[in-house]
Amino acid sequence: MNFKAFLDKGLIASSLVVIAVTVTNCSNPAPSSNIYSTTQAGTLQEVQFGTVVAVRPVSIQQNSSETGQVAGGIIGGVAGSDLGQGKGQVVGSVAGAVAGGAIGSLIDRATEVKPGLEITVKLQNDKIVALAQIADEIFQVGDSVKILTNNGKSRVVH
Secondary structure, eight states, X not given: OOHHHHHXXXXXXXXXXXXXXXXXXXXXXXXXXXXXXTTTTTOOOEEEEEEEEEEEEEEEEOOOOXXXXXXXXXXXXXXXXXXXXXXXXXXXXXXXXXXXXXXXHHHHHHXXXXXXXXXXXXXXXXXXXXXXXXXXXXXXXXXXXXXXXXXXXXXXXX
């Protein structure tokens, strides 16, 4: 394979990776007390009042987007296709795609974890509920809070 063909393949693979990452980053973010998506802004939310009875740190892992796995597979497949001729080239592509996908999956998992809080609240009706969300606001036992709920998704705010 000549250098120009290698660069063309690299450009195609890079473009596919950028598209995959862009599409994945538009997915639903983890629950947060301070961040609203454009679809959440301006929507009516049910409000419940309560008091924080417990707070504990947790890790919030984004739902697997598989972006790293797909991107790694594409890059590995393109790189592997440069090995050998004929059947060797096919084997190289497959091996490269599998190895790249596995490495991309590991990178995805490592970068998708954020610090969070599990906040347990006693509502005014004496019902006790717990909610996990990104740790972007400080909550302490005894705090008066609101739980905002819309379409089955809730967040705790002061």
